Amino acid sequence: MPINLTLWRFRFTLAFLAVMLVANTLAGTFSGELPANALADWGIGKDAVWSGEVWRFVTATFLSHDRGMLVRQLLFAAAILGYTERKRGSVSTLVLFFSLDLAASGLLLLGVALWPDTTGLSAAHDVGMSLGGFGLIGLAVTGMRWRFPLLAAILLMIGLKIAFAFDPLADIGHIIALWLGFLLGLAQLRMSGR
Structure with a gap:
């Protein structure tokens, strides 16, 4: 397959990575740390x-x-976005990524709003994809x-990360x-089985 067709197949992933690089350059992350402001x-x-x-x-x-x-997020984004884009196509990957990101962020912030704020999470800010x-x-x-043992293994890895360095918003x-x-995937499997 010619290189330009291969690159076009991963256009969302490549565009996403480019926006990450530009955004972090403009924000000052390359100086070592994202400025507090x-x-x-x-x-x-x-x-x-x-x-x-x-x-x-x-x-x-x-x-x-x-x-x-x-660096970790660039590698993570390249891997998971690239994998999804290869399996599902560019438009589907774009819709799935931003839908899942928005839904998870919304539920997380709703949980912060409903939970008694004892750790300052209401005023905390986080970044990342x-x-x-x-x-x-x-x-x-x-x-x-x-699927179920894999899900359990991933949850165990998150649990180990939490045990050593708990970051409430992210974790x-x-x-x-x-x-x-996972639930969306199970719903899609069920619908495709009908």
Whole structure:
């Protein structure tokens, strides 16, 4: 297959990675760490979204806390978006990623709003594309033979990460997103079996 057709097949993944690089360059992440004012102005958080700044659902997706996170997120995005785009196509991947990211973020922020705020989560801000990514992982797992053991293994890995370095917004969001993607995948399997 000619290289230009191969690249075109992954146009959403490549565009997403390019936007991540541009956004982090403009925000200052390459200097070592995302400046605190950029996190406060562009990150997602309960207080910001509840005050009407819903555009943060998108802006937070493309930013990273620091260079290390940016490298990890670029590799993660390339892998999961590329895998999904190869299996489902560009438009479907775009719709699935942003739908799962938005749904998981919304549920996470609703949980923060309903839970008594003892850890300052209402005012906390987070960035990254991992919620949409974990949603796509959950969706991908449903298409595999050992879907339930794989889901359990991924949840165990998240649990181990929580045990060593708990990041409430990200870690709880990863669990929500993984389950959303998994349940969506099961629903799609059920519908395709009819």
